[in-house]
Amino acid sequence: MGHLARLIEAAGIATVAIYVRAFAHVAQAIRVPRAVVTRHPVGRTVGAPHDVERQREVLLSALSLLETATSPTVVELPMAYRIVSWR
Amino acid sequence: MAESLEDFKNSFNYGSRSDLAFKFLKRLSTEEVADFLQELICRLGDTIDDGEADRLVQLAWEYQVRAYTGPDGERSPTYEDAPFVALRRPLANSRLGLVTSSGHFVEGDDPKPFGVESMTQEEAMSRILEFLRSAPQLTAIPADTPGDRLRVRHGGYDIRGAQKDPNVVFPLERLRELQATGLIGELAERAYSFVGATAQTRLLKETGQEWVERFMQDGLEAVLLVAA
Numbered sequence: 001m002g003h004l005a006r007l008i009e010a011a012g013i014a015t016v017a018i019y020v021r022a023f024a025h026v027a028q029a030i031r032v033p034r035a036v037v038t039r040h041p042v043g044r045t046v047g048a049p050h051d052v053e054r055q056r057e058v059l060l061s062a063l064s065l066l067e068t069a070t071s072p073t074v075v076e077l078p079m080a081y082r083i084v085s086w087r
Numbered sequence: 088m089a090e091s092l093e094d095f096k097n098s099f100n101y102g103s104r105s106d107l108a109f110k111f112l113k114r115l116s117t118e119e120v121a122d123f124l125q126e127l128i129c130r131l132g133d134t135i136d137d138g139e140a141d142r143l144v145q146l147a148w149e150y151q152v153r154a155y156t157g158p159d160g161e162r163s164p165t166y167e168d169a170p171f172v173a174l175r176r177p178l179a180n181s182r183l184g185l186v187t188s189s190g191h192f193v194e195g196d197d198p199k200p201f202g203v204e205s206m207t208q209e210e211a212m213s214r215i216l217e218f219l220r221s222a223p224q225l226t227a228i229p230a231d232t233p234g235d236r237l238r239v240r241h242g243g244y245d246i247r248g249a250q251k252d253p254n255v256v257f258p259l260e261r262l263r264e265l266q267a268t269g270l271i272g273e274l275a276e277r278a279y280s281f282v283g284a285t286a287q288t289r290l291l292k293e294t295g296q297e298w299v300e301r302f303m304q305d306g307l308e309a310v311l312l313v314a315a
Contacts, residue, residue, distance in 0.1 A: 005310075007291070009169075011299045011302075012172050016311055018312070018314065022154075022155035029165045030166060041148050043247070045255065046254060049248050060270075080145060081148060083141055
């Protein structure tokens with residue numbers, strides 16, 4: 001995903017990538033232009049199933065970074081993963 | 088002969104106990120796995136009485152992070168510089184695209200990896216090495232696709248969360264809501280997904296450039312990527 005972010009950005013399109021904490025070091029090493037890191041398990045990058053509020057919060061952070069970053073930036077969000085009751 | 092802890096922990100990684108949620112155990116030492124299991128059992132003892140499960144998930148998360156960031160963790164190429172362009176105009180006036188490595192597609196429009204019709208998740212897992220060696224396929228997903236028509240298959244990560252709610256790695260529905268609020272000017276007509284377990288060098292050198300041309304033809308002004 002990091003390589004793709006770099007290619008898109010190099011073509012003149014601004015990008016922001018969302019990563020889980022387990023792969024934050026990959027985002028750092030590969031120097032993605034902008035990344036938001038969540039403290040969520042692999043496979044639940046944006047939030048737990050049906051945690052609409054968290055999913056929205058993560059997306060808003062990513063989109064905000066897209067607008068405000070003036071140089072390559074990786075931001076880690078502080079919120080711990082939470083399970084929501086949905087069944 | 089009794090199975091060793093070494094064999095036990097490794098068996099979750101495409102072995103006899105294959106479970107992608109716990110394949111990370113292979114990257115931990117037997118001592119770390121023993122500590123993990125001991126603490127898991129201890130916390131489970133508390134969960135028996137209060138039903139609180141976040142502490143179990145939190146522990147699994149901590150060891151997952153340790154596994155991927157530790158000495159046997161995930162490696163990646165290192166670059167000195169990052170390409171960087173500013174957004175040309177505010178997001179409220181921009182066309183945003185979604186691209187994820189989650190392996191999503193629309194029901195009835197299966198990308199048919201290796202020409203296989205209706206490949207199961209189990210087969211994708213068993214053929215993970217072939218995926219890792221092959222060029223990735225980019226799948227277009229119309230932005231108005233209802234969540235219940237989305238399908239997911241990926242032999243590299245635990246898709247159970249994504250099967251319950253695609254938004255966990257393919258947040259199309261959440262983006263549609265944000266578009267309705269006016270925060271995003273326009274959500275692009277097509278979102279994209281691919282199977283992230285793929286030949287990274289080939290993605291960089293060949294396939295990626297073709298994909299970028301498609302994104303430019305779509306008139307994307309900004310792209311949100313989600314790594315699964």
